[in-house]
Amino acid sequence: xxxxxxxxxxxxxxxxxxxxxxxxxxxxxxxxxxxxxxxxxxxxxxxxxxxxxxxxxxxxxxxxxxxxxxxxxxxxxxxxxxxxxxxxxxxxxxxxxxxxxxxxxxxxxxxxxxxxxxxxxxxxxxxxxxxxxxxxxxxxxxxxxxxxxxxxxxxxxxxxxxxxxxxxxxxxxxxxxxxxxxxxxxxxxxxxxxxxxxxxxxxxxxxxxxxxxxxxxxxxxxxxxxxxxxxxxxxxxxxxxxx
Amino acid sequence: xxxxxxxxxxxxxxxxxxxxxxxxxxxxxxxxxxxxxxxxxxxxxxxxxxxxxxxxxxxxxxxxxxxxxxxxxxxxxxxxxxxxxxxxxxxxxxxxxxxxxxxxxxxxxxxxxxxxxxxxxxxxxxxxxxxxxxxxxxxxxxxxxxxxxxxxxxxxxxxxxxxxxxxxxxxxxxxxxxxxxxxxxxxxxxxxxxxxxxxxxxxxxxxxxxxxxxxxxxxxxxxxxxxxxxxxxxxxxxxxxxx
Numbered sequence: 001x002x003x004x005x006x007x008x009x010x011x012x013x014x015x016x017x018x019x020x021x022x023x024x025x026x027x028x029x030x031x032x033x034x035x036x037x038x039x040x041x042x043x044x045x046x047x048x049x050x051x052x053x054x055x056x057x058x059x060x061x062x063x064x065x066x067x068x069x070x071x072x073x074x075x076x077x078x079x080x081x082x083x084x085x086x087x088x089x090x091x092x093x094x095x096x097x098x099x100x101x102x103x104x105x106x107x108x109x110x111x112x113x114x115x116x117x118x119x120x121x122x123x124x125x126x127x128x129x130x131x132x133x134x135x136x137x138x139x140x141x142x143x144x145x146x147x148x149x150x151x152x153x154x155x156x157x158x159x160x161x162x163x164x165x166x167x168x169x170x171x172x173x174x175x176x177x178x179x180x181x182x183x184x185x186x187x188x189x190x191x192x193x194x195x196x197x198x199x200x201x202x203x204x205x206x207x208x209x210x211x212x213x214x215x216x217x218x219x220x221x222x223x224x225x226x227x228x229x230x231x232x233x234x235x236x237x238x239x240x241x242x243x
Numbered sequence: 244x245x246x247x248x249x250x251x252x253x254x255x256x257x258x259x260x261x262x263x264x265x266x267x268x269x270x271x272x273x274x275x276x277x278x279x280x281x282x283x284x285x286x287x288x289x290x291x292x293x294x295x296x297x298x299x300x301x302x303x304x305x306x307x308x309x310x311x312x313x314x315x316x317x318x319x320x321x322x323x324x325x326x327x328x329x330x331x332x333x334x335x336x337x338x339x340x341x342x343x344x345x346x347x348x349x350x351x352x353x354x355x356x357x358x359x360x361x362x363x364x365x366x367x368x369x370x371x372x373x374x375x376x377x378x379x380x381x382x383x384x385x386x387x388x389x390x391x392x393x394x395x396x397x398x399x400x401x402x403x404x405x406x407x408x409x410x411x412x413x414x415x416x417x418x419x420x421x422x423x424x425x426x427x428x429x430x431x432x433x434x435x436x437x438x439x440x441x442x443x444x445x446x447x448x449x450x451x452x453x454x455x456x457x458x459x460x461x462x463x464x465x466x467x468x469x470x471x472x473x474x475x476x477x478x479x480x481x482x483x484x485x486x
Contacts, residue, residue: 016282018272025287029261039259041294044268044285051284 003038004166007059010044011052011070011080012150023152024069031159035167037065047071052083060087060145065166067159070150072139074116084142085124095123098138105136108178108242110209131161133174133218134205153205160220170222175231178242182206182213189237190217197230246281247409250302253287254295254313254323255393266395267312274402278410280308290314295326303330303388308409310402313393315382317359327385328367338366341381348379351421351485353452374404376417376461377448396448403463417463418474421485425449425456432480433460440473 008028014020025042032039040063045051052071059066071080085092098121106113120137123129130139130146132154139148139158148158161172179186183206194202200221207214219230235241251271257263268285275282283306288294295314302309314323328335341364349356363380366372373382373389375397382391382401391401404415422429426449437445443464450457462473478484 016272016285017276018269018274018282021269026261026264029259031261033261039261040289042259042285042287046283048283 003036004064005038005040006032006065006067007041007043007063008039009052009055009059009066009068010042010150011047011068012044013046013077015044016046024150024155027152027156028067028069028159031163035163037166047077047079049079049083049086052080053087056084056087056145060143064144066145068145068147069155072120072137072147072149074119078119080147081122081124081140084127084140084145084147087145088124088126088142090124090126090142092122092124094118094121098123098129101129101136101138105176108176130158131172131174133157133161133176133203133220134216136176157218157220164222172220172222173224173227174218174220175227175243177217177219177231177234178214179217179238180212180214180240181238183215186215186217186238190234193230193233193237197226197233199226200230202230246279247307248281248283249275249308249310250284250286250306251282252295252298252302252309252311253285253393254290254311255287256289256320258287259289267393267398270395270399271310271312271402274406278406280409290320290322292322292326292329295323296330299327299330299388303386307387309388311388311390312398315363315380315390315392317362321362323390324365324367324383327370327383327388327390330388331367331369331385333367333369333385335365335367337361337364341366341372344372344379344381348419351419373401374415374417376400376404376419376446376463377459379419400446400461400463407465413465415463415465416467416470417461418470418486420460420462420474420477421457422460422481423455423457423483424481426458429458429460429481433477436473436476436480440469440476442469443473445473 008025010022015022029039043055045055071078082092102121103113123140124142127140127142130141132138134154134157146162148155164170164172183204190202200219203218205216219227221227251268253265258265272282286298288298314321325335345364346356366383367385370383370385375381377397377400389405391398407413407415426447433445443462446461448459462470464470
């Protein structure tokens with residue numbers, strides 16, 4: 001049997017103008033090859049509605065799976081979700097499950113969930129959300145098109161979420177836990193916890209806010225019960241942890 | 244008046260498989276932006292005849308100029324020239340001017356001009372050659388499609404040759420001079436020569452062959468008379484120089 005085929009669509013003026021060098025294509029190419037999926041074509045288009053719709057339609061029809069990167073942030077030129085909806089003839093609006101994910105994230109971070117950020121909860125009807133363990137704003141799967149972020153760490157995390165579903169493996173789930181301590185205080189207990197829970201992975205994303213150090217700890221794995229158990233154990237060690 | 248538009252077509256399985264990271268797109272994007280040409284779309288396709296013909300046809304019709312990279316070397320999977328000919332309905336065969344460029348190059352290098360290398364003299368009827376000052380095998384312009392090498396140093400040199408023609412400037416010409424000495428012996432006199440001829444640029448491409456050191460010095464600029472004068476001056480300094 002022939003390998004499944006895939007294409008990538010990169011959306012972003014900043015790459016076509018030479019300001020930014022795309023980092024996601026090389027990562028996707030390597031991961032798909034490992035997974036036995038043939039990446040057959042990549043297109044890079046600007047933040048232009050007609051160009052995005054035409055490209056996603058052509059690639060979606062020609063290949064088994066399509067991966068997009070970019071254009072799902074909070075600014076006015078982030079039009080990817082609307083273009084995907086148009087390409088599939090679907091309605092689009094703020095979806096409650098996506099809104100709740102973002103609300104929880106910004107509450108946890110102590111940041112304002114404003115109107116611009118609400119744009120990131122716009123999801124086409126009928127799409128399945130893709131988990132974003134790094135910064136919450138979800139990607140989504142519409143038909144055979146996997147709509148993912150342009151920021152490399154988020155793109156990579158989303159790809160890790162969806163790849164098992166494409167190759168017959170169990171989808172990964174994740175839990176994010178915020179701990180308001182410096183990573184130096186977290187590192188020791190976290191290393192021990194990782195040793196006790198070898199079936200899940202732990203990622204640490206440090207931040208500084210209002211002069212205080214903290215980190216979001218992302219726990220990923222399958223099945224979900226294992227991820228929950230590891231998160232419970234982490235919260236038991238750090239009483240100030242916020243899930 | 245709107246800026247002219249451009250697209251790029253990258254040809255190569257090695258990029259889609261993740262083995263190689265494309266270096267030419269970022270370079271082209273930056274240079275076109277400087278030149279006031281809008282790069283609107285990039286496509287990357289595999290070494291597949293139908294895919295190359297379909298992409299070059301679509302891009303050639305949609306944009307003012309198209310740049311391709313890759314697939315013009317001596318191996319059996321280098322099929323770009325044949326695909327471009329097919330896309331334009333043109334005949335293709337070994338062309339005498341291209342064959343002579345390669346013959347001169349291999350004679351100068353003391354290398355065999357074998358059947359595989361002869362493939363690189365296959366040029367579609369009606370095309371204009373693009374100078375390759377680094378390794379001789381020419382690119383070509385067919386309609387609005389600029390067919391260039393995938394090797395970054397050659398791609399960049401070919402782009403430098405054709406950009407002035409797209410922006411109304413005078414085309415650059417180049418001369419290659421082989422000197423069988425180590426670069427350390429060449430560097431001092433070359434620096435002085437470059438100071439005496441500020442209107443042209445000098446590039447040095449060192450090699451080691453049969454245990455002996457040498458370098459190809461590429462002189463580029465406009466008009467051609469300036470380039471010739473600089474080459475004459477270089478040959479006067481190094482009696483063993485071969486043009």
